[in-house]
Amino acid sequence: MSGASPDWLRDPRQLFDVTGKVAIVTGASGAFGALAAKVLAAAGCRLVLAAGNAKALEEVAAECRGLGAEVEAVPRRPASEADCEAICEAATGRFGRIDILVVASGKNDVAKITEMSPERFLDVMDANVTQSWLMARAAGRRMLAQGEGGKVVLMSSARGRLGHPAGYTAYCASKAAVDGITRALGCEWGPTGITVNAIAPTVFRSPLTAWMFEDTERARSVREGFLQRVPKGRLGEPSDLAGPLLFLVSRASDFYTGHILYADGGYTAG
């Protein structure tokens, strides 16, 4: 270390301090989105939470308010340019700025390629790729105008890197594209102080994967086959993503951009 001691040396926890930051979370009604919202609320962020399911969204917003956060709930998915603008305007209108964007919305649709229509393929690409791109573009424009950097976290998957035999052509392609956006935008915005990274889990408990946690023969067989390839020996929980998220939205990760952070119990290491 050279020069003067950095301000955080007395208390390195300051590296993870996001108190007062304004964070947008899309897909806040979902398993990861709700977790992200609550982690950021408890960490002292001011929040704009977005999702299509207004009732589920309001429940998460109420929990975050219970944790002491100021929260604006926007019952929209980032489905179009206008939706993304409205979500960002909710942040700048209420809080005057945007510091953090977490795109936690997304979907899977499992079908063999020969049984999947082009419309279903494009729906997955739209939810995971186009909406990530649109939301990063809308929030990024404002972060660039603010000129103080920012933090963008996209949601990828181990399936962005690995194939899967059970009808995952749309999902794998979409998450590989999210990885591409993450790397390209990380490069594009490198000099601006805005970091762009992705969290890439394997299976964690959510409505998308609930069946894998059940006590049925099919679930047991899929689970056991899968677990043989997970060094940590268990499936994930949304809470496993809290640490990676806090790292990627705080100044602790200021030198990390275009990075795909595998939150996968070692699955992609083997």
Ligand SMILES: NC(=O)c1ccc[n+]([C@@H]2O[C@H](COP(=O)([O-])OP(=O)(O)OC[C@H]3O[C@@H](n4cnc5c(N)ncnc54)[C@H](OP(=O)(O)O)[C@@H]3O)[C@@H](O)[C@H]2O)c1
């Ligand atoms: N669970 C896993 O094992 C796993 C593993 C790797 C990656 N992921 C990724 O993690 C992200 C969150 O998934 P999750 O497991 O938390 O699932 P989830 O609980 O089903 O949440 C998905 C969220 O996305 C929104 N959504 C659903 N369909 C959408 C669409 N067509 N367009 C826009 N938004 C849509 C939903 O909100 P509304 O319906 O209220 O709009 C919901 O908030 C996804 O990108 C998923 O691919 C999950």
